[in-house]
């Protein structure tokens with residue numbers, strides 16, 4: 502594999518130049534790690550939440566999990582389409598994620614909703630930066646992917662926050 506910047510690339514006929522692809526692979530590696538992290542943060546909440554609204558939030562957290570699993574696959578496969586090597590293990594993700602570690606002792610639904618909202622908001626702000634970076638680099642398709650992910654993450658943030666947003 503050739504090394505461009507920090508990211509090693511496989512040979513490909515992809516039309517974007519190798520330096521640009523190298524920096525997009527690095528960008529996507531960070532979002533892949535974050536996507537894997539949040540995918541299991543939602544499961545952690547799904548498995549451990551307790552309270553009077555149990556079944557509603559238990560199901561919501563599983564739906565959020567399924568949505569983010571799609572993002573994991575889409576981000577990894579954009580990264581590999583650019584010639585990159587996806588770092589998709591739990592160990593690699595724990596190094597690449599932008600999120601803070603999810604506390605293991607949360608129980609109450611309000612605590613899970615608020616803590617997940619923190620993670621979604623953090624990823625949303627990183628996605629905004631990523632969209633800008635891909636746009637400036639001229640990689641329209643990575644920009645489009647991160648925009649799609651960002652739209653979904655913002656909707657999920659709204660679902661989470663609507664539980665405690667009323668004045």
Ligand SMILES: [Fe+2]
Pocket residue numbers: 547563
């Ligand atoms: Fe389940």
